Amino acid sequence: MKDKFQHKWIHDEMSFCKTTGFWWLVFKEGKGMYYIICKKHNILTSGLNFYITGAKRYKRHAVEQHSNSANHHKGITCEITRGVSVFHKEHEERLRVGEEIQIKAFMAAYWIMKYEIPFKLVSILSLTQKLGVNDLKYFNHKGQGSLQEIFLLFGETLYKNIITDTNSSMAYSLLVDDVTDISVQW
Structure with missing residues (x-):
């Protein structure tokens, strides 16, 4: 006799995560059981991709075993970190924008040099940030030494x-144009 999925498992205590407040067990007819937190964070489960193919070992023990596994706890940690940590969100945002910010800042510096505008890169970056280029807040090289190095480069x-x-x-x-302008003298 083939094991069958027990729908009561979905609303059982074992499939509710008190830490995240999620019911993590999902069943799709004909496909299998999915561990939704692991699926959301692409965490391998027991060395297999159950978040892609679905688990077909329909035993309560298998579900309990997963709920106690290190991978499941890793998924819970990812979910908590993703939902709560401002630092993690900022870190992910910095990684997302990557080199794009450096390119934008250097384009602004080049424009300042090209039009011989006095050393106002920080002001230009602040203006562009106010105009909607919010990613420039991640450009951390606004000190005088860094700015001087950019222009010298x-x-x-x-x-x-x-x-x-x-x-x-x-x-x-x-x-060579060596004309002297004395129009400012009286």
Whole structure:
């Protein structure tokens, strides 16, 4: 005789997690039992992907065994951390935006250099953040030393490009404009 899923297990104490407040056992007819917390966090269960294929070992002991397993407790920890920890959410957000923030900040620095605007990168970044680019709050290099290094890096890169282009050309010219403007004197 083949074991059958007992629907009363879904509302049994063993399938309720007091820590998260979730009923974690789900049954899909023809597919199997799913451990919803493990499924949500992609946690392997007993070395098998029961969150994908569904468990077909319809024994109360199997469900109890899973509820006491390290993987199930790992899923509970993930759920609690995901739902409660502000630090975890911020860490995940930093990972999500990754290099994109660095690129945006360096584009702003390049724009400032290109238009010869005084050293106002922090002000520009604050403005863009107020305009809706909220990810820039994760750019942590706003100190004077970091900003100076960014601008020196741009200058060094441009200098190397100019020297490389100059050395590889057959000829080059210089335009020197040395007109003195005395309109501000009385």
